[in-house]
Amino acid sequence: MPLVVLCGRPGSGKSRRAAELREALGGAGRAAHVVTEAAGGRAALRAGVQRLLNRRDVVIADAGNEARSIRYELHCAARQAGTASCLLLCRGGRDGPDLPPFEAPDPRDRWDRPLLALREDEPLPLDAVRAALFESDAPAPRRSTRPQPLRSGAFLHGLDRLTQDVLAAVLAAQRDGALPGEPLPVPGVPEGLVLSRHVGLAELSRLRRQFISYAKMQPGEENLPQLASMFVQYLSRSIQ
Incomplete structure (x- = not known):
């Protein structure tokens, strides 16, 4: 067992x-x-x-x-x-x-x-x-952990869009010279995102895919603003 x-x-x-x-x-x-x-x-x-x-x-x-x-x-x-x-x-x-x-x-x-x-x-x-x-x-x-009904197309599109927007904001802030430890402005998340180091597109994309897989498995959770905050927290904890 x-x-x-x-x-x-x-x-x-x-x-x-x-x-x-x-x-x-x-x-x-x-x-x-x-x-x-x-x-x-x-x-x-x-x-x-x-x-x-x-x-x-x-x-x-x-x-x-x-x-x-x-x-x-x-x-x-x-x-x-x-x-x-x-x-x-x-x-x-x-x-x-x-x-x-x-x-x-x-x-x-x-x-x-x-x-x-x-x-x-x-x-x-x-x-x-x-x-x-x-x-x-x-x-x-x-x-x-039980089989869940398929998510609505609108939810999946919104989840894809908000995670893409977060990645774009992080990459833009790094290109503009943001240093590790500085809050990075993120759409929909007033507190922003603080990272301990510079992060490339490949790593961010991998973490984004992992988070999307996780979010799809959460029953009844289609609050996109809340998911944006969860995604920022996930990035903060995953990038050490």
Whole structure:
């Protein structure tokens, strides 16, 4: 039944931890399955996890899961199955411009908790993992994890337009010489946006796509001014 989501940079020991978890958590009457990010990538990982989640077995997602949006999707899969889950961050590993950007887990986000972290030379925190998986109440599925009706065309157009306008304002302010730490004027958000560093179009576009996917899954939320503020907060927290 429970889901363990591994998270970390390449070379941080995730596969070794997955093998340790499978050995420790499997047993009589309960199997422990490891799902890896194979050729199908993110979609295949999510499909494999959803296929194996049940009321008895443990599922271990062995992948980098470097993006918040990936971890959110796995969190929703666990909620939809009515099962507990936890996130195990493997610290260390490799970093570099040729690798995907790593968005570190934030325990303030519900999809990143309970968060357990360890270095490569530390023992697996099995007591904490077992407590998170077997001693906590299984969450009731939220409305956002259930299939939702298609959004109206007007809402989707408005969401696309407002997020594009925010990106355009950020890029224009940076071109005009705005420095990190200065409030950037953003349409519809009086407090503006404060960034800690200069951000390029590619990174902003990626974060915009992630936010749109998130916003589409929020049932009944079609308040575009409120979503503009949420998008600004999302950018502020994602760009460190």
